[in-house]
Amino acid sequence: MTRIDPKFGMRLKRYGAFDYDACYNCGTCTSVCSLARKGEEFPREMVRYSVTGNQEEILSSLKPWLCYYCGECSTNCPRSANPGELMMSLRRWLTAQYDWTGISGLLFTSLKATIAALIAVAAGVILFAVFMNFDTEAILKYGHYFEMAAISGVFAVILLPNLIRMWYFTIIKPGFKVPIKSYIVALKELFIHMFTQKRALGCDDNQKRWFEHFILVIGYLTLLFTTVFLDWFGTSSLPVIIGGYIVSAIVFIVTTDFVAGRIKKSREISRHSRPSDWLFVIWLLLMGLTAFIVRVAIDTDILKDSFWIYMIHLTVLAQWALIIVPFGKWTHFLYRSFAIYFSKLTSK
Ligand code: SF4
Numbered sequence: 001m002t003r004i005d006p007k008f009g010m011r012l013k014r015y016g017a018f019d020y021d022a023c024y025n026c027g028t029c030t031s032v033c034s035l036a037r038k039g040e041e042f043p044r045e046m047v048r049y050s051v052t053g054n055q056e057e058i059l060s061s062l063k064p065w066l067c068y069y070c071g072e073c074s075t076n077c078p079r080s081a082n083p084g085e086l087m088m089s090l091r092r093w094l095t096a097q098y099d100w101t102g103i104s105g106l107l108f109t110s111l112k113a114t115i116a117a118l119i120a121v122a123a124g125v126i127l128f129a130v131f132m133n134f135d136t137e138a139i140l141k142y143g144h145y146f147e148m149a150a151i152s153g154v155f156a157v158i159l160l161p162n163l164i165r166m167w168y169f170t171i172i173k174p175g176f177k178v179p180i181k182s183y184i185v186a187l188k189e190l191f192i193h194m195f196t197q198k199r200a201l202g203c204d205d206n207q208k209r210w211f212e213h214f215i216l217v218i219g220y221l222t223l224l225f226t227t228v229f230l231d232w233f234g235t236s237s238l239p240v241i242i243g244g245y246i247v248s249a250i251v252f253i254v255t256t257d258f259v260a261g262r263i264k265k266s267r268e269i270s271r272h273s274r275p276s277d278w279l280f281v282i283w284l285l286l287m288g289l290t291a292f293i294v295r296v297a298i299d300t301d302i303l304k305d306s307f308w309i310y311m312i313h314l315t316v317l318a319q320w321a322l323i324i325v326p327f328g329k330w331t332h333f334l335y336r337s338f339a340i341y342f343s344k345l346t347s348k
């Protein structure tokens with residue numbers, strides 16, 4: 001039996017949803033959505049579930065992840081119920097439900113908690129520098145180890161269990177029986193979508209945004225690979241150094257454009273930025289910028305006398321790796337790719 005929670009709407013509004021209860025169920029949003037297909041209709045159905053407080057249906061649904069927030073539905077809604085923003089809020093809410101630690105929910109709904117977490121991580125980095133006697137070389141060396149430990153630790157302790165919870169809520173609990181072979185065959189789909197996000201091309205007038213996202217994903221993953229596995233700050237290999245400069249510049253340039261778009265609010269998708277949206281783009285921008293500056297300081301031999309340059313980068317990196325990646329908007333990249341994978345499995 002479906003459980004209706006009359007307080008669900010109130011909770012959802014803390015994740016950014018607003019005005020969706022003005023919906024009178026006309027279906028225009030679903031008919032204009034270029035990504036909705038037969039058997040995969042949205043967002044009207046999600047608006048209905050939200051209005052009626054049917055959170056079980058929402059929790060078991062992959063549809064909020066199949067939306068790429070082009071904003072068409074919000075533009076055409078005759079009641080200005082903002083279905084596009086509701087889908088975004090549902091993604092935040094789902095992220096909080098998948099997260100076993102409960103931290104995602106806290107950070108998505110409380111700016112104070114987010115600021116406190118950022119300050120706590122910054123304080124940890126300063127303590128670490130004190131412990132290292134402010135020795136630049138030692139901090140650089142252990143900072144590099146931290147990157148590796150943070151990536152594997154966050155994946156094993158937070159992201160993997162959360163993905164298993166998502167799988168349980170969307171496949172096991174609703175009763176889908178998926179043969180092992182299908183999981184293996186559909187893996188191709190998972191990786192293609194993870195690296196290309198090609199489904200976003202299905203949104204009308206979305207080519208520039210898709211291209212920017214594509215460049216950003218490739219730039220970000222390459223920067224991660226260059227700094228973590230090729231030790232960009234410690235290497236003397238010219239191709240790696242030049243490659244690192246190029247990818248950090250790409251990350252900086254593309255994210256600057258994203259930040260500018262959110263400031264100008266020129267498109268429907270950037271009209272309702274929440275603190276988690278700002279945090280994501282600003283920290284990504286700072287990652288590209290500070291990584292670039294650190295490498296310049298190494299190449300011009302000024303890092304020893306200006307070790308605070310690396311401290312700033314390490315602080316940004318630690319906040320990114322310990323807050324935004326496991327609990328913030330970064331997770332959407334992962335959940336969306338898995339949602340497309342799971343949706344392929346359940347469609348059979
Ligand atoms: S277009 Fe607006 S009013 Fe019509 S179903 Fe969608 S959200 Fe509701």
Ligand code: SF4
Binds near residue numbers: 032042043083087203
């Ligand atoms: S924002 Fe775009 S992709 Fe998402 S539901 Fe609305 S029309 Fe569809």
